[in-house]
Amino acid sequence: MQVPLFPEAASSIARQVDYLYAYLSVVTIVMTGLIFAVVFFFAIKYRRKSPNETPRQIHGSLVLEITWSIIPFIVMLSFFWWGAEIFFANASPPSNAMDVYVVGKQWMWKIQYPEGTREINELHVPIGRPVKLTLASEDVIHSFFIPAFRIKHDVVPGRYDTMWFTATKPGRYHIFCAEYCGTEHSGMIGWVTVMNDSDYENWVASGGTEGSMAQQGERLFEQYGCSTCHQTEQQGRGPNLRGLYGSRVQLSDGRTVLADDSFIRESILNPNAKVTAGYRPDVMPTFQGQVSEEQLLQMIVYIKSLANPGAPASTGGRQ
Amino acid sequence: MSTALQTPEVAETPNYLNSEYGWKSWLFTKDHKRIAVLYIISITVMFFIGGIFASLIRIELLTPQGDLVNSDTYNKFFTMHGIVMVFFFLIPSIPATLGNFFLPMQIGAKDLAFPRINLLSWYIYIAGAIFALSAIVLGGVDTGWTFYTPFSSTYSNTFVITAAVGVFIAGFSSILTGLNFIVTVHKMRAPGMTWGRLPLFVWANYATSLIQVLGTPVVAITLALVGLERAFHIGIFDPAIGGDPILFQHMFWFYSHPAVYIMILPGMGVISELVTCFSRKSIFGYSFIAASSLGIAIIGFLVWGHHMFVTGMSMYASLYFSLLTMLVAVPSAIKVFNWTATMFRGSISYDTPMLYAFGFIGLFTIGGLTGLFLATLGVDVHVTDTYFVVAHFHYVMVGGMVLAYLGGMHFWWPKITGRMYPEGWAKFACLLVFAGFNLTFFPQFITGYLGQPRRYHAYAPEFQVLNVMSTAGASVLGLGYVIPLIYFLWSMKYGPKAGNNPWNAKGLEWQTTSPPPTFNFEQTPIVTEDAYAYGSESAPEEAHHHD
Numbered sequence: 001m002q003v004p005l006f007p008e009a010a011s012s013i014a015r016q017v018d019y020l021y022a023y024l025s026v027v028t029i030v031m032t033g034l035i036f037a038v039v040f041f042f043a044i045k046y047r048r049k050s051p052n053e054t055p056r057q058i059h060g061s062l063v064l065e066i067t068w069s070i071i072p073f074i075v076m077l078s079f080f081w082w083g084a085e086i087f088f089a090n091a092s093p094p095s096n097a098m099d100v101y102v103v104g105k106q107w108m109w110k111i112q113y114p115e116g117t118r119e120i121n122e123l124h125v126p127i128g129r130p131v132k133l134t135l136a137s138e139d140v141i142h143s144f145f146i147p148a149f150r151i152k153h154d155v156v157p158g159r160y161d162t163m164w165f166t167a168t169k170p171g172r173y174h175i176f177c178a179e180y181c182g183t184e185h186s187g188m189i190g191w192v193t194v195m196n197d198s199d200y201e202n203w204v205a206s207g208g209t210e211g212s213m214a215q216q217g218e219r220l221f222e223q224y225g226c227s228t229c230h231q232t233e234q235q236g237r238g239p240n241l242r243g244l245y246g247s248r249v250q251l252s253d254g255r256t257v258l259a260d261d262s263f264i265r266e267s268i269l270n271p272n273a274k275v276t277a278g279y280r281p282d283v284m285p286t287f288q289g290q291v292s293e294e295q296l297l298q299m300i301v302y303i304k305s306l307a308n309p310g311a312p313a314s315t316g317g318r319q
Numbered sequence: 320m321s322t323a324l325q326t327p328e329v330a331e332t333p334n335y336l337n338s339e340y341g342w343k344s345w346l347f348t349k350d351h352k353r354i355a356v357l358y359i360i361s362i363t364v365m366f367f368i369g370g371i372f373a374s375l376i377r378i379e380l381l382t383p384q385g386d387l388v389n390s391d392t393y394n395k396f397f398t399m400h401g402i403v404m405v406f407f408f409l410i411p412s413i414p415a416t417l418g419n420f421f422l423p424m425q426i427g428a429k430d431l432a433f434p435r436i437n438l439l440s441w442y443i444y445i446a447g448a449i450f451a452l453s454a455i456v457l458g459g460v461d462t463g464w465t466f467y468t469p470f471s472s473t474y475s476n477t478f479v480i481t482a483a484v485g486v487f488i489a490g491f492s493s494i495l496t497g498l499n500f501i502v503t504v505h506k507m508r509a510p511g512m513t514w515g516r517l518p519l520f521v522w523a524n525y526a527t528s529l530i531q532v533l534g535t536p537v538v539a540i541t542l543a544l545v546g547l548e549r550a551f552h553i554g555i556f557d558p559a560i561g562g563d564p565i566l567f568q569h570m571f572w573f574y575s576h577p578a579v580y581i582m583i584l585p586g587m588g589v590i591s592e593l594v595t596c597f598s599r600k601s602i603f604g605y606s607f608i609a610a611s612s613l614g615i616a617i618i619g620f621l622v623w624g625h626h627m628f629v630t631g632m633s634m635y636a637s638l639y640f641s642l643l644t645m646l647v648a649v650p651s652a653i654k655v656f657n658w659t660a661t662m663f664r665g666s667i668s669y670d671t672p673m674l675y676a677f678g679f680i681g682l683f684t685i686g687g688l689t690g691l692f693l694a695t696l697g698v699d700v701h702v703t704d705t706y707f708v709v710a711h712f713h714y715v716m717v718g719g720m721v722l723a724y725l726g727g728m729h730f731w732w733p734k735i736t737g738r739m740y741p742e743g744w745a746k747f748a749c750l751l752v753f754a755g756f757n758l759t760f761f762p763q764f765i766t767g768y769l770g771q772p773r774r775y776h777a778y779a780p781e782f783q784v785l786n787v788m789s790t791a792g793a794s795v796l797g798l799g800y801v802i803p804l805i806y807f808l809w810s811m812k813y814g815p816k817a818g819n820n821p822w823n824a825k826g827l828e829w830q831t832t833s834p835p836p837t838f839n840f841e842q843t844p845i846v847t848e849d850a851y852a853y854g855s856e857s858a859p860e861e862a863h864h865h866d
Contacts, residue, residue: 003784032688059604076649076691080696091634140467185390
C-alpha cells in the first residue's frame, strides 16, 4: 500500500512546479514543527505547579515583533517570486507550438486537430513539441486539468482561452474537468496519450476522413452562405477575408483591433459589435445559436488559412 | 444545547435565565445573553445538519465508484454541506453567540446598543435558515456553495433561487449584528475602558463587524443578480445572453474572501482570551494583535482574485493578487508568534479550553501556511480546484474556527450556564476532535497534489487509500462533536456549580455572578487596568464589584 507524494511528471514544467512545491512544503513543515515544539516546550516547562502562581508579566518586544513580521514576509516574497517566475514563463505559448482545439461540453471533451482528426475525451500529442490548446465551452465553465503536466485552465463559455505544454514522457495520463459543471462533472474525464514522434505521425495519418479543419471550415463557409458576401478573389458586400487573420483592422468607430480568434468569433456571432470601417452595420445576420463551438473553430482555422496568400491550406476553394 | 432543560432552583441568585420563564420570554427577549443562547441553539442545529451531509459525502467517497447515491444527489450533498456550514454556521458562529453574549460584558455594558435590532437579526437569520432548509427539503441545490455562473443562473434544474434567497436574507442578519457591535464598541464602553484596554476578543469582533457591514451587501447583490438572470433572463453572467461569467466570480469573491476572515477573526479573538487566562499572562504584543485584526480586515478586501488565477484573468492582476495575499499572511503570523510568546514563563494549565487553544495554534499554522501554496502562482495552477484546497480551508475553518468555537464554549460555559462540564469527557472529546480532524484532512493535501479534483462523485482508483483514511478520520471527528453536545446538555442539570470565576480569569465578564444578572453588572464597572492584567494582585474571585 504505497502512496506516492508526487504525481507523474510528464511535462517540461512539471519538475519546476514540484521543486517549488517541495520548497513550500519544507518551509511549512519546519515552521509548523517549530511552533508545535515551542508550544509543547512552554506548556511543559511552564506548567502550573501551584494554583496561586503569579508569573512575572511581559508585555511585548518591538524588536521581536519587527523580526517576526519581516523575516516571514521575506520568505513569502521568495514564494511569490518563484511562483510568479514559473507562471510568467509559461503564460504564453511559443510561436512554433502546434495547435489543438478543445471544446468542453456537459460532460465531455471534444478535441480537434488541424489535420481534421476529431476525438472525444482523448488527446494525442507528440513528445518534445510544444502544444497549444485553444479552449472553448459550449455551455458552463469547465476546467481542463492534466495533473501529470501540472497545468490547468478554465474553459469559459463565450470566449477563447489558451494553455500550452511540452510533454516529456510517453504514456497515458489523466485529463480531469476541475471546475464543477453539473451532474456528470466527475465523469468529464479523459486521457492524454504522449507518443514518440513517429507514432504520432502514424496516428495523425490514420485519422480524419473529413479533410483538414480548414477544409471543414471552408465547407461551412459555403453552407452558411458566408462566401456570398465575403468573397476571397474579389470585393463582395463584406470585407475580403484573404490576409485578414493576424492583421490590424480599422473599425468604423475609429478603433483598431487585432484580427485574432476572438475577433473572428465575435464577428460571426455578433457582427455589429465591431464593424470594419467602410462597411455598414446590420448587413450581416448573427449566427448565434446556429453554429456550434466546434464549427466556429473550424471556420476560424479556415479564415486563418487564408492569411498566407501564397499557401492556401485548402484545396478546391472558391474560384 | 437547549436551555429549556435549565432547572430553576429556589436559592439561585437572580440571573438572566431565571428572571422570566415561558417561551414568550425567550422569543421576545431583548437581552443579548438570551439572544446569544437562541443563536447557540440555532447554529448547533445547523452545524449538525451540515455535519450529516459531510458524513454522507465521506461515506460515498469510501470507494472510487459512485455507488452509494447517484451523481445528482452527491452534488446536492456537497452543495448543501457548504451552504449550511458557511452561511448558517461559520459566519454567525462566534460573533452571534459568544460575541453577542460577551462583547457587551467585556466592555462593561448592560446590553448591545440596539437590543431590538439584535433580536431582529436572529429572526432574520431564522428566516434565511428556513429558506435554505426548504431548498433542501424541496429537493436540494446542486450548484456548489459558490453558485458559479452560468451553471447556477441558467443550467441547474434545482432550487437555486430558494437557497440564494436564504443566503441573501441571512446576510442582513450578519450586517445588523456587525452594525450593532460597531456602535456598541464606540458608544457603550464603561468608564475607563479605553480603546487600548479593550480585550482582544472585542477587537477581533470589531474588525469582523467592519467586514460584515462592508462586504455582505456585495454578496447579497450578486446573488440577487443570479436570481434575476435565472428568473427573467436578464443577461448579466451568461454569455449566451450577453453576460460575463467571470464577473460573477469577481463579485462573489469580493465578499467571500473577506468572509473567510469573518469566519476566522473572532476565533483568533477567542484564542487571545484563552492563552492569556490559562497562562496567567498578559498578552504579548497587545497592540500588534489588535492592529493585525484590523490589518487582516483591510487587506482581506484586496486579495479576492487569488481564487481566480486559472480563469484567464490578466497575468498582471494575478501578480498583484498573489503579492497582496502574501502580505495578508503577515498579520496572521504575528498573532501566532504572539500567542506562543505569551506562554513564555507563564503558569500554564491544561484545562480543556487551553487544549483547544494549543490545537488551534498548530492547525491554524498549517492552514495558513498551506494558503501560501495557493497564493503562489506556479503552484496554484496545479492545486487549485483539487482536494488541496479542500484540505487547506478545512484546516482554517475547522482546525481554526471550530476549535476556537469549542474552546470558547468550554471557557465561557460556566459563565453562560453557571455550571461546569465534566472535565475528563471534555479532554477526551478534544483529543478525538484533534486526532479525527487531522486524519480526515491531512491526506487530502496529498490527494490534492496528486491531482484529485474536488466535487467528484467518483474518482480515480489510485486515490482510494487516502480517501479511506479521510473517511475513517471523519467518523472519529464526528464522535468528537457528539460527545460535547451530550455533556453540555447533561451539565445544565447535573454539572457542579461553577462559581463566578472558575478560571481566575481577568475580564469584566468574570467579575459578575454566574449566570450573569439580566443587566450584567450590579453597578457599572469602572476600569482601571489594562486587559489581561494577570500580574495585578486583586484576587479575582472576590472582585465582584470591581473597584
